[in-house]
Amino acid sequence: MSESFFDKIESKTGVSMNEIFALANAIQHADFTDENEVRKIVKKVGKLAKRDVSKQLEDDIVNSIIKKGHSLDVSQIQSMINRGK
Template sequence: MNDSFFKKIESKTGVPMEEVFALANAIQYADFSDERQVRKIVKKVGRLANKDVPPHMEDELVRSIVNNGNSVNINDIQRMMG
């Protein structure tokens, strides 16, 4: 992919591509049965999406992901965050 493609994404989302790549890397290698790792990912997604994740919502998301244990669906997280 070329640099202008990433610049367009950054300008539309306001999120630096380095942060998107860091999140993708964290998700790719995460142990979704580890509550601490999952909580960090949920917080990072909230920050990148510029969404406040109330503690009860964070707990619900973490519990749901840890119970599933093997994958995370960003669309599900976005839907739960409203």
Template sequence: MDKGFFKQFERKTGVEMDEVFALARAIQYADFSSEKQVRKIVQKVSKVAKRKVSPQLEEQIVQSILKDGKSLDLSKIERMMR
């Protein structure tokens, strides 16, 4: 992809592309049946999104992902973090 696109993305979101790629790798290789890994991913998403997630909301998100099994519905997580 075009470096200009990445720079524009970084300016608009305030998130460095390295962080986005690291998060994508973590999600790609994660074991979504492992509560520990799911919790780490939720915390990474929160950090990258610059959104505080209360312990209660983190627990809700983690349990929702664990319940749904191997699939990860990012739009569902996004709605929960709003």
């Protein structure tokens, strides 16, 4: 992919590609049965999405992910955050 492609993504989202790649890497290698690890990912997605995630919403998302115990993608977590607004 070209550099200009990444520049466009960064300018539209306000999120650096390094942050996006770091999040993708964390999700790819995450243990979705580890509550602390899942909380870190949820907080990171909320931060990158520029959404305040209440403690109650964070708990709900984390519990939902841990119950499933398998990998998720960023869009699923972001969708959960957006529903909780």
